[in-house]
Amino acid sequence: FSVLTSQRDGLQLDDTTPAWPSDKIQKESTILNKPQMVEYEEDSNANPKTHPTMTAKCDPCPEGVMCVPQIQCPAHVRMQDHEKPQICDLPGGKFGYCCVTGQNHTASPKNKARIPHITFIPTGVIDEARLRFQNLMHQISFVPVTRGQPEFAHNMVFHSTPQEDMQNFQLSKSAMEQVITTQVFTEKEHIPVEDIITNNIDLEFKETPLEHHCHPPRSCLNKRSKYRTFDGSCNNIRPHRSHWGAAGQPMERLLPPAYEDGIWTPRIHAKDGSLLTGAREISRILLGDSDRPHPKYNLLLMQFGQFIAHDVTQSSSVRLETGESIQCCAPNNRAVLPPERRHFACMPIAVEPHDEFYANFGIRCMNFVRLSLAPNMDCRATFGKQRSKVTHFLDASPVYGSSLETARELRLFQGGRLRMFNDFGRDMLPLTNDKSACGNDDPSMTCFKSGDGRTNQIISLVVLHILFAREHNRIAGILSQINPRANDELLYQEARRIVIAEMQHIIYNEYLPSVIGPMQMKRFRLVPQHHGYSNEYNADVNPAITNAFSGAAFRMGHSSVDGKFHIHQQQSPQQPPLQRGHADEIILIPDVMFNPSRMRLRTFLDDMMSTMLHQPMQRVDSAITQGLSRFLFRGHNPFGLDLAAFNIQRGRDQGLRCYNDYMEVMGHRRIQSFSQLPPEVGRKLSQVYRHPDDIDLWVGGLLEKSVEGGIVGITFSEIIADQFSRFKTGDRYYYEYNSSINPGAFTIDQLHEIRKVTMARLICDNADHLTLHGVSPAAFMRPDLTGNSPVRCDSAQIPVIDLEAWRL
């Protein structure tokens, strides 16, 4: 088959075709009404798929209930009394959910306030909560996390800037006070967990000492600004929504949280009341390492995924007041600290004495600190909500930063350009002297600065950061030639606007279809148009990241990581693509985590780019490389951390519900018994889970068979599709919108140029071309696929964007 045609499958839908043909509505609504069994890896005939029968048009919603798009119907409303959502028809052939929601993702008054008599917080509760909070703040372990230890590096992934870390501490403290007060109140009043998680308590912090933690959204001075703000605020111009998607805002939820107390206490019990199996045990038993190269996609798809993940989400772990990391394990990780000596945010991962790896080092504990929370803006008592530090929008925040201050630090203030470090004629990211950006004090170590604090996490990520920063400067350079009178500010903002649009186009046109497959692209109306403007903006959609996406579904990328880079120097354009096993150098990934010094080698950028283009990524399945599950952030130590265990533990920290719940809300049949699964999968799962309702979302999702044309299973594909639908419909500045929606809209000629951009073009225009001589037109796909051999950068297969359309 031809790669290019298959890649374009996702593009075939033109804007005159109804994206939701009527037979599709019926089929899909039937799927949602009559849940289907999900398929798993190795599934051959254990669960024959039943074909849905056609049904008539959907029934109208009951009186007083609205039909809204799925992403507008918050789960806590939809899931009331555990009913399944009723599917209904929206105008234009779309389908939606009958939903009792109002405009603000809150339940309608009809369902609220089962305890209407208590709407104030008694003083006794405030006092008791304050005392409890103070005790908690002092019950702190002073075992330091020292530089050079893997735990130190783990904490660096939550780093942005020292100022932002401090601000995060203060906000998180406010949020904790609110959460603890809610805990005390609900304990005293015996409020059922169900009422808390469905926001069914009408309790406000107004007129209490906690009021100063509530920050109402600020009003926007300029609602028609041509350019996005740096922190993402004022994207939505409706009153009380200016903060939607802004940096520092809480994550959204697809389903109510699974906290034991409904508020913040993590799920530790299985359905039968026994203790859940520990995260490291699950990782060790279920998620072993095996080499399974993907037949279609290369490592660039993996790496671009992480770059996008960093654009849209960065959580942050709770810290000590000094800014230092919290340690939850006894010295040398010999034991889990006893509860009375732990910080309240500790959630250490126990390592069993029979652990075939960590036991060799006498390790019985892996440090794990819970995520910090965001104070509730509307001043109402509710469950803890995790704070994300970066703009939730797809707005190239890793390039420009998520605040005005960071953006300014990155600018040259000349010719609209970003500051770069000229390394003997090659533009690299500026070097940083921020000690928290890299793992050790070695003065010879190179460490880079960008709009995101995680840039140095792995060297292949640095390559993408450099590529996008160079693209900005390349565009600013051409714009200034075309418009000699344009000043620095104009050139900078225009180049930024173009880079964001290019990135969005590459994501929706090339990246996303590869991940979720063409079916979900069409179902969620994510396919970019060939011509004309899109009209999908919906001011009622909150673009915020969901916990299910950041805590599980998009962490699917961790399974696509290969533990080794087979570095390959392309000597000439004629040289055949990389043969596996033939490499000029093999780099183990833990050796290039927070250690990007190799970037200074003259041909390394090209060599790494070439490697990402040629080396297959790993399949997204239950295999995780030991580079991540044993040696993460190893540094100079003989062992590192286990990212798979972190993902499982993080899901519980974020209050993710069990896998079955997400499957069900997406319209599929729950698993009642492990015997419904392929024997091998069922056997393994039953070793670590007692009941299918105990399965962690990240684990269950990884076991599913990938969807047609995509790399992930049905549950992850839907959580990811939902998220990218929020990024598109909830972003007023989305590149395909016209000026009636987007005050920074492109002219139709400009949009036409943006639509030519491909990942291959970006590489062509910004690589060093010392050892990189050709690029595959479908850059995320393996070059050994028919029709995807590398071609020269002047080939018509890699179209060029003509910036003449930006003569200002």
Ligand code: HEM
């Ligand atoms: C290349 C190697 C990678 C490394 C070393 C890495 C490492 C990490 C680490 C240490 C965390 C935080 C874990 C925690 O304590 O919760 C994390 C979070 C995450 N990772 Fe990765 N990752 C890699 C690749 C990827 C890829 C390819 C993707 C997606 C395609 C991805 C998506 C995410 C997401 C969505 C989060 C959550 C971020 C947040 O909300 O804070 N990662 N990763």
Ligand SMILES: [Ca+2]
């Ligand atoms: Ca962003």
